[in-house]
Amino acid sequence: MSASWLELSIDTPPEYVEPLSEIFRRYGEGGVAVEQPGGFNPDEGETAPIPDRVTVKAYLPMDADTDRRRARIDVGVRLVAHLAPVSDLRERLVNEEEWQNSWKEFFQPLRVGGRIVICPTWREFEGRQGDVIIQLDPGMAFGTGHHPTTRMCLEIIERTISPGDRALDIGCGSGILSISAVKLGAGSAVGFEIDPVAVRAARANVESNGAAELVEVVHGTLPSPLAEAQSFDLVVANISARVVVDLAPHLAACAASGGTLIASGILEDHVDRVAAALESAGATVRERLSDGDWVALAAST
Numbered sequence: 001m002s003a004s005w006l007e008l009s010i011d012t013p014p015e016y017v018e019p020l021s022e023i024f025r026r027y028g029e030g031g032v033a034v035e036q037p038g039g040f041n042p043d044e045g046e047t048a049p050i051p052d053r054v055t056v057k058a059y060l061p062m063d064a065d066t067d068r069r070r071a072r073i074d075v076g077v078r079l080v081a082h083l084a085p086v087s088d089l090r091e092r093l094v095n096e097e098e099w100q101n102s103w104k105e106f107f108q109p110l111r112v113g114g115r116i117v118i119c120p121t122w123r124e125f126e127g128r129q130g131d132v133i134i135q136l137d138p139g140m141a142f143g144t145g146h147h148p149t150t151r152m153c154l155e156i157i158e159r160t161i162s163p164g165d166r167a168l169d170i171g172c173g174s175g176i177l178s179i180s181a182v183k184l185g186a187g188s189a190v191g192f193e194i195d196p197v198a199v200r201a202a203r204a205n206v207e208s209n210g211a212a213e214l215v216e217v218v219h220g221t222l223p224s225p226l227a228e229a230q231s232f233d234l235v236v237a238n239i240s241a242r243v244v245v246d247l248a249p250h251l252a253a254c255a256a257s258g259g260t261l262i263a264s265g266i267l268e269d270h271v272d273r274v275a276a277a278l279e280s281a282g283a284t285v286r287e288r289l290s291d292g293d294w295v296a297l298a299a300s301t
Contacts (some may be wrong), residue, residue, distance in 0.1 A: 001184035005094045006066060008073060011087035011247055015294065016080055017146040027069040028058030034146070055136045059094070073297040095289035109133075110145050116180055118145040121208055132158075132183045136174060136209050137171045137201070143174030149264040153238050156289065156298050158240065160260045161186055165233035168192075168254055170247065171265075175202030175217060177236055182214040186234065189215045191225060197246045207295075222250035229253050236262040241270035245277040252281035257299035264296035 002065055008028070012020055021032045035055040038142045060069050070091075076088050109119040109127075117133045120126045136144060143150055157180055161167070167181040172191030193199050202217045218226055227250075235255045239243050244251070244263045253260050261283050266274050268290070273295060275285050283299035 004062050004096050006060040006062060006070065007057060007092040007094050008060065009055055009090045009092075010077060012080075013084055013086075013292075015021050015052060015147050015149075015292070016084045016086065017054050018057060018144055019080060020077070020086070021160075023073055023080075023215070024056060024058030026075075027060070027063055027072045030059055033057040041283050057235070063092075072289055086290045087262075102165070103136040112145050112151050113155045116145075116154050116158060117186075118176070124168050128261050130179065134176060134179055134183065136176060136205055137208075143172075144227045146178060148294040148295060149225065149238050149266075150176060151238055152289045152291060152294070152296035153262055153264045154251035156262050156287070156296065157181055157236065158184060161234060163187075166190075166214050166231060166256075167234040167236070168227055168232040169234070170237040171224060171243070172202055172217060173238075174214065175205045176203075177238065178215045178217070179206060179211050181213050181234060183209070187214070190232075191215065191217045192221050192224065192227070193217065193219065194221055215242070221249055222254070232256060233259045234262070235259065236264070238262075238264040238296075241266045241274050244274050246276075248277040248281040248283075252278065252283045252301055255283070257301065258262065259301045261301050262296060262298040264294075266295045266297065268293050268295055271297070 004176035017034060027172045032051045042273050046092035046121045046300055074089060080086055102123050109117050111117050117127050117128055119133050119135055121135045121137050124274055132206060135179040152251045163182045165188040167186045169178040169191040172193045175191055178191040191202060193295050199217055206212055206215045232254050233256050235251050251261055263274055278285055278299050283301050285299045286296050287298040289296045
């Protein structure tokens with residue numbers, strides 16, 4: 001059978017999976033494949049390895065538009081290459097039958113922490129008892145669980161959430177943290193997001209996870225009448241150091257006494273400034289997680 005698809009692939013550090021997936025999704029066809037290491041046994045207490053490199057793949061149909069699509073992807077990859085040590089873009093011709101099976105074959109569920117599993121919406125997954133399965137569209141470019149900042153937030157949420165808690169998620173992106181909070185036992189969650197495209201994606205993910213009655217996604221940010229003072233047991237902001245610093249007084253004000261405030265999306269060079277802003281707002285930083293150059297802070301309020 002003659003080749004009818006062009007496979008493009010690249011190796012990247014995990015924190016650049018999301019922007020590269022967005023580039024590949026925008027100009028590819030049929031979704032994006034992400035290959036990551038397996039070979040661990042959760043039943044024996046082993047945790048999923050954090051890979052140094054992840055492979056991202058996309059497929060283009062061989063037609064009159066192939067060269068244009070490939071050129072757009074190449075431009076995007078070159079821009080990312082200025083920021084990260086990604087590999088060269090690889091190309092391979094595949095036939096129709098191989099294409100139909102290959103991209104889905106490698107997009108496997110992603111285990112985070114002890115119980116959370118991020119699973120593509122189209123894939124069946126039978127986890128072990130106690131697993132919390134989050135269904136997400138694998139083509140989304142924000143909040144897939146691959147980025148260290150999202151993963152660290154999920155790990156802290158899993159350890160700190162209590163049944164019936166109210167959660168506030170600032171910069172909710174795909175909705176992954178809000179959805180995870182309610183599936184881990186929170187009574188409700190409110191996610192704020194300023195990007196209208198992300199708002200639509202988050203609402204779709206909330207719906208596909210059967211969480212529409214528990215999670216509200218709001219187009220906007222703090223301050224807001226929908227985020228009352230001292231009314232949230234968990235407040236999480238996975239955004240950037242600058243935004244966390246700017247919003248620190250509002251984030252702390254929304255948190256209930258004895259609650260938890262998680263700040264993530266912070267590069268190592270800016271962590272002291274963020275910690276100082278949280279402390280000035282009345283929170284006490286109690287935990288610091290690091291993954292490469294990224295840091296997440298957990299504070300008591």
